[in-house]
Amino acid sequence: MVNYTGNPSSRPPREQTRTPAAPAVRAEDLHVVRGPRTVLRDLAFTVPRGRITGLLGPSGCGKSTLMRAIAGTQAKVTGTLDVLGRPAGHPTLRTRIGYVTQAPSVFDDLTVRQNLAYFAAILAPGRAAADRRREDVTRAVADVDLTTHADALAGNLSGGQRSRVSLAVALLGAPELLVLDEPTVGLDPVLRRDLWALFHALAADRGTTLLVSSHVMDEAERCHRLLLMRDGRILAEDTPEALRVRTGSETVEEAFLHLVDEATAAARTKETTR
Numbered sequence: 415m416v417n418y419t420g421n422p423s424s425r426p427p428r429e430q431t432r433t434p435a436a437p438a439v440r441a442e443d444l445h446v447v448r449g450p451r452t453v454l455r456d457l458a459f460t461v462p463r464g465r466i467t468g469l470l471g472p473s474g475c476g477k478s479t480l481m482r483a484i485a486g487t488q489a490k491v492t493g494t495l496d497v498l499g500r501p502a503g504h505p506t507l508r509t510r511i512g513y514v515t516q517a518p519s520v521f522d523d524l525t526v527r528q529n530l531a532y533f534a535a536i537l538a539p540g541r542a543a544a545d546r547r548r549e550d551v552t553r554a555v556a557d558v559d560l561t562t563h564a565d566a567l568a569g570n571l572s573g574g575q576r577s578r579v580s581l582a583v584a585l586l587g588a589p590e591l592l593v594l595d596e597p598t599v600g601l602d603p604v605l606r607r608d609l610w611a612l613f614h615a616l617a618a619d620r621g622t623t624l625l626v627s628s629h630v631m632d633e634a635e636r637c638h639r640l641l642l643m644r645d646g647r648i649l650a651e652d653t654p655e656a657l658r659v660r661t662g663s664e665t666v667e668e669a670f671l672h673l674v675d676e677a678t679a680a681a682r683t684k685e686t687t688r
């Protein structure tokens with residue numbers, strides 16, 4: 415794993431005052447239609463650079479759809495969605511974003527190293543880049559703690575190890591923005607802790623921006639900022655601490671439930687005053 419020397423507790427350091435750089439992601443009036451339904455409705459939010467932003471909400475609320483839109487792979491997106499200063503999906507963003515979906519995208523009949531070498535050759539083709547590719551592959555394998563499995567066939571790895579190969583592929587080009595769709599699902603507590611340490615090291619040491627989705631609320635406490643989603647809308651956008659304080663809650667899960675109740679009550683009031 416990347417050498418993580420920061421705060422070893424599960425909570426990240428408090429949000430520090432920094433010169434506000436342009437956000438990594440900026441959405442305004444964002445809508446996404448899938449099939450017959452509008453699944454994301456009127457979203458407006460930002461994702462700050464060099465921080466870990468957690469995208470949390472119940473299953474089906476639209477997290478993956480939003481990540482696909484940011485990665486530029488989602489059709490029927492309207493409104494403003496700027497990513498690293500370009501409209502989402504712009505061709506120049508391809509090498510600047512690492513996107514890991516929920517389904518590990520690895521070739522089972524190749525070893526871990528061969529999988530990475532294949533994707534490295536797409537990112538940096540040609541003989542002149544051979545040394546750099548080798549270094550990038552070795553670094554990415556070490557980042558996800560798979561050095562001892564580098565020559566194992568991907569098809570013989572566990573589910574968690576295969577997910578980490580996918581993550582290593584995304585780390586190859588040292589992307590500025592990492593979009594990770596439920597990267598810790600199905601992992602044991604030790605691996606989850608190690609992956610979060612890696613995420614923090616990437617943000618702190620390499621300045622990488624991470625957008626990490628989860629429907630497990632305890633992971634919220636590990637993020638610098640949160641986007642809480644429900645039913646295709648952003649319910650709240652703030653630091654975990656600010657959300658807890660604002661709602662008088664002990665945990666982010668409690669804060670989330672409080673915000674859901676508040677939104678439901680507001681919707682009812684709107685209905686009855688019509």
Ligand SMILES: Nc1ncnc2c1ncn2[C@@H]1O[C@H](COP(=O)(O)OP(=O)(O)OP(=O)(O)O)[C@@H](O)[C@H]1O
Nearest residue numbers: 448449450453472473474475476477478479480629
């Ligand atoms: N191909 C599709 N066509 C139509 N609707 C879809 C399609 N894929 C997803 N949806 C709908 O879009 C909504 C958002 O789905 P999405 O996968 O983004 O949610 P999610 O929050 O990522 O869920 P999970 O945590 O279970 O992965 C859901 O109601 C889902 O039924």
